[in-house]
Amino acid sequence: MSSKCLAPEAPSLCNAELVAVVFDLEAIGEGELTPGVLTVRAGEALPSGSLRTDHASLQRGMRHWVESLTGYRLGHTEQLYTFADTLSVGDITRLVRISYLALLHPSVDPRNWLSIYEYFPWEDRRKEGEAHQVGSIARRMMAWALNDATQRTRCAVAFGLEGHEWNDELVLQRYELMWQAGLVPESPDGVGENAIGRAMEHDQRRILATALSRIRAKIRYTPAVFDLLPERFTLFAVQQAVEALAGRPMHKQNFRRLLLGQQLVEETDSLDSNGHGRPARLYRFRRDHVQECYLTGARLPLPSLI
Amino acid sequence: MSSKCLAPEAPSLCNAELVAVVFDLEAIGEGELTPGVLTVRAGEALPSGSLRTDHASLQRGMRHWVESLTGYRLGHTEQLYTFADTLSVGDITRLVRISYLALLHPSVDPRNWLSIYEYFPWEDRRKEGEAHQVGSIARRMMAWALNDATQRTRCAVAFGLEGHEWNDELVLQRYELMWQAGLVPESPDGVGENAIGRAMEHDQRRILATALSRIRAKIRYTPAVFDLLPERFTLFAVQQAVEALAGRPMHKQNFRRLLLGQQLVEETDSLDSNGHGRPARLYRFRRDHVQECYLTGARLPLPSLI
DNA sequence: CCTCTATATGCTCAAAATGAGCATATAGAG
DNA sequence: CTCTATATGCTCATTTTGAGCATATAGAGG
Known part of the structure; x- marks a missing residue:
């Protein structure tokens, strides 16, 4: 047996x-x-x-x-x-x-x-205006999927078309669809000239996509951002970090409210005088207090944020 | 290089x-x-x-x-x-x-x-009354951790003591704490007589704990429950399935509201006449419609539920 | 037939969380 | 002193939760 x-x-x-x-x-x-x-x-x-x-x-x-x-x-x-x-x-x-x-x-x-x-230009949608080629990519994808209803739906979901919302965690799905459609250099029967994004050896760009997807999911229910920030930071710095990872802009006042509401950070007495306008207060991550509650693996902080 | x-x-x-x-x-x-x-x-x-x-x-x-x-x-x-x-x-x-x-x-x-x-008796808290030894285990754990503040906090978080909520996803953490405390048969310096739960070869009970943790997380933002149910089911059957997995009871009317609100299921014209009281309507999982929206990996359904 | 019991299903209501935006505070630049 | 830029405080409508009451519909027992 x-x-x-x-x-x-x-x-x-x-x-x-x-x-x-x-x-x-x-x-x-x-x-x-x-x-x-x-x-x-x-x-x-x-x-x-x-x-x-x-x-x-x-x-x-x-x-x-x-x-x-x-x-x-x-x-x-x-x-x-x-x-x-x-x-x-x-x-x-x-x-x-x-x-x-x-x-x-x-x-x-x-x-x-x-x-x-550099590897996934289409994943940065913080500035809707310039929109790193997203529109063009989406159009090429839909053209590719034209004859296959299943693929068409997948593309629409992955690229936020036809009434679907852009979901920032679908990094791997988008990459794999583009791989199939021949839009990336690694594509098997790809058109090398129009390929988008920098290539990597083997299937390492897939690994990178998996990682980006994971970290985007992780910052939503985990205080992971603070591992990327210096000891002291302004609240706006936290927001910019989350925006950089998620690849999309967020509402400043609400972000602040949420962050403060979670009891994740505590004030210091210093201010950051490098900016242009009113100086921002510097905060510190309450690592000890937070570990006690969450690091054991529990879910929670920064719920919807995005 | x-x-x-x-x-x-x-x-x-x-x-x-x-x-x-x-x-x-x-x-x-x-x-x-x-x-x-x-x-x-x-x-x-x-x-x-x-x-x-x-x-x-x-x-x-x-x-x-x-x-x-x-x-x-x-x-x-x-x-x-x-x-x-x-x-x-x-x-x-x-x-x-x-x-x-x-x-x-x-x-x-x-x-x-x-x-x-059978492997994790303490994980089933659907009936608070009989409470499969949870109280006794928690007491033994806190006694074990008495002299180590860090361990004491971990135990309190893991077992929902001292003001902490019971978090059903901490399956692995609980098992590993009990392993360290010598409460399970696999424990290195364990007291075999009082060991709790059925053992498995190698570290397979850790794998099982990881799996339970994963499925408990998964049913919250994924229509995974339906993979465990027959083609047609009552709404209460869905609830019982979720309760069985999560190991805790939930509010019937709210569960129903949430489930119906997600557009995950559709009515059939049949009823289930096996029960005692008023027959329940049978529903069907809208697999095609849901796959279109979520199966690509997107988050969502059944948000807090528990 | 009626009544009782058990379950399904419908609906209400207060509390909390979210999304959007206006208002005020405080720095440097001119 | 004024203007501009950013930080920070606060409001308000909407949505989502959590809890519970009320009604509907079956079988069982009289």
Whole structure:
């Protein structure tokens, strides 16, 4: 009855690769923020490496590779997903990729960091006006799906067309639809010339999409944003961070009300005098108090926000 | 710069095991429902087996094992988590366990199915009165944590003590705290006599806890319950299913209002005349309509419900 | 037939949360 | 002193929750 008894064939061994998606926040120009991702090989890949016998755990192995490849030491991390490659004929071993998500406080060193919106330009909808090509992409997608009702619905849902709302968590779905439609460089029968967004090795852009989706979901019911902010920050900085991650603008007064209502932050006596208008008060994340309530895994903070 | 270049040691190979947590709903006595889990070896283990080269994907491999061990063919599945075992000295290969979650419509064949509350009796709080030992467990936990403030807070949060609310999604946290406290049979320095709940091989009870936690989260923003129900059902049956999974009672009229408001179900013309009082109308899940809106991964239905 | 009981279903109402916007406060620039 | 820019405080209509009362419709027992 044991599964071992039922497997007369020797179980095929495999090579486990650990992949890390590390996010932070980058300042780009006039108080503009964008989420940055830590890359290697000039943005072509995520930090990764094989699981070895001297790694005490999956997480440790992943940390080891990030540290030796980029020098960064990670804080809290979270497992994302495990992918298996498709096997070529004759392969003896197969590859399993186990991916992790980590957040880092802003770093002064911009080496190896790239905006995630370089990879997914269509995901940044903070400025409806310029609207990074979203309209054009949506049109190309609907044209592609013209003859298939199922695909057409999927595109409409994914890209917020035909009465559907734009859902910022559908990052992976959008990427995969575009992959199928041949709009990204990795597409199998893609039209390379019109491909959108920067490519990555293997299926790593899928991993990145999964990570973006996860962090967008996570900031809604978790105080995760604070892992990306400095020790002291203004409330508007929190808003800008959430906006940068979610890729959409939000209502300032309501954001403030919600944030203060959650008891997540406490005032300091200092002000931020760098801005143009009235100086903003600096706040501090109540890490101890919040951990007590939520870090155990409980749901809650920042409910709808968006 | 490549990660491969930085790894002079040969990457250690590993054995990937696929583990399935399959849930359904079981009737036990007077209209009582409980979530059942599909097991092998008389409830001692979850269906599992090694990933092989003839498996087209992780998911396919997992399906293969479930089918050959239990005869069940799975529908929609979802990856849960990947665990690595701790390595003993001298081991050449290590084991990586990739776990999946699946839901099945009620089956007539009760073989191999066991109530998840056999493994986690303290998680069923539908009847506050009898309260499966919850009070006693909580007391033992707080006694154990007496000298460590951090542990005491964790226990209070996990078990809903000292002003904290009971959070039904903290299944894994509760299990791990009890493991540390020596209240479960798997505990390292456990007191076997007073151990609570049925044991499982390896760390499979942790996998089961992860699965229960996931499904409890999932039914809140996803129409997942309907994968556990027959084609036609009463609204109260939906409620009982959600209650069985969440392990807590809910308000009947509000549940109904919410469910109907979501446009998730449609009336049929039949009634259910099995009950004692006024016959209840039978409904049908609007699978097509709902898939269009949500199955792409979108959030929503059944918001707070509990 | 009527009555009782059990369940389904319909409806109300106060409290809380949300979405939008107006009003005021406080800095630097001119 | 005035203008502009941003921070911060407050209001109000709408929606969503949470709780419970009231009515409807079946079978059981007289």
